[in-house]
Amino acid sequence: MLTTIGFDADDTLWQNESFFRLTQERFTNLLADHAAPDHLHDRLLAAERRNLDRYGFGVKGFTLSMIETAIEVTDGRVPATVIGEILAAGREMLAHPVNLLPHAREAVTALAAEYRVILITKGDLLDQERKVAQSGLGDLFQAVEIVSDKKPDVYRTIFARHGTGADQGMMVGNSLKSDVLPMISAGGWGVHVPHGLTWALESADPPQGERRFHTLESLSGLADLVGKVAASHYI
Template identity: 80%
Template sequence: MLTTIGFDADDTLWQNESFFRLTQDRFTDLLSDHAETNHLHDRLLAAERRNLGHYGFGIKGFTLSMIETAIEVTEGRVPASVISEILAAGREMLRHPVDLLPHARAAVEALAAEFKVLVITKGDLLDQERKVAQSGLGDLFHGVEIVSDKTPEVYRRIFARHGTGASQAMMVGNSLKSDVLPAIAAGGWGVHVPHGITWALEHAEPPQAEPRFHSLPSLETLPDLVGQIKATHNL
């Protein structure tokens, strides 16, 4: 039966990717004299992909990838004022207030009354800690795990430390690639709650034939789903 439920943070509990898209639009405007929008988007995504192993996930890595792309597309002639604007945009993202998604608080409160609930998220340590604190949800969670990547082994380790193992755990998130597939591979349940905007590097195909996979339109019906799973496995 279920004992532990993990929640992704960004774009599951609160808005995140929309701020990246707004900053990317600002970035393309700054460099519009040097490259077309689609070309800039492709170059930036390529930089993000190759830099993940160096900088990890999050705003700081994104900012460094924007600077690297600006240097590349201008062949080293990018004005210092543009670099300054990119840095300012990154700092602005790090200061952005936390905007909870619909039903996030109600879902966490309902499940925290009966289960161990965790935040399991990728990204910059300081930024993710700030967002958890400012979300107003922090006191509801039994643990917060900020990891460099989400793999089956990471989930096994976290659910063993905080709960009764991955086989009695569920991971809820907007990313099939990071939240759902590795949690199922670890032996747990994976619940996909799609967000309107998904980063290109997080796309994956849903495991429709997997019995421990579920998809919900929002967090509103998550407590009902958990109740159904609990009832079924108590039979």
């Protein structure tokens, strides 16, 4: 049986990574006199990786990692004006309007009529709450879970709390690493809907020979896939 559908939020239902890329370009221009773009990118990515356990996912951790990187590449001589620009860029990201991706509203609306639908997202608590509210999709979900990370045990707990268990659940998202692979490990279905931009720390290889794994080009085909899984155990 398939009773519960989980949706990722960022870059599955609305744009997110594009704003990070634009801010990173701004950051590169600010530090152009101190580091080459590729070197600066590598240093920033390294800072993000080591800071995940401290700051978690989202804009605030990204902003702090930019500041840390700016201090490192300038040997502590980064101008206060540059720090101010980085902070301003972070604030702008936290206030950016929510832009739904194609077919997002239609997909959630269609499935909410027949299944339990829940939103499972990670990142800054206040920022994610803001985006859910501004998206206009919040009322369609029976539950919204904002988590620090997405692991198999997290999915087992959430689908048991709001559904009938992970083995009767499906997770839909743009990240193989966070949305698909851990959900399959938890016993459920994982549906990958690729986004044109993917953060380097979210990259992963698709599972091979996994019967509960599917890829869709867009959310427009999700309702049909769910119907096949539910009606004929098509996996």
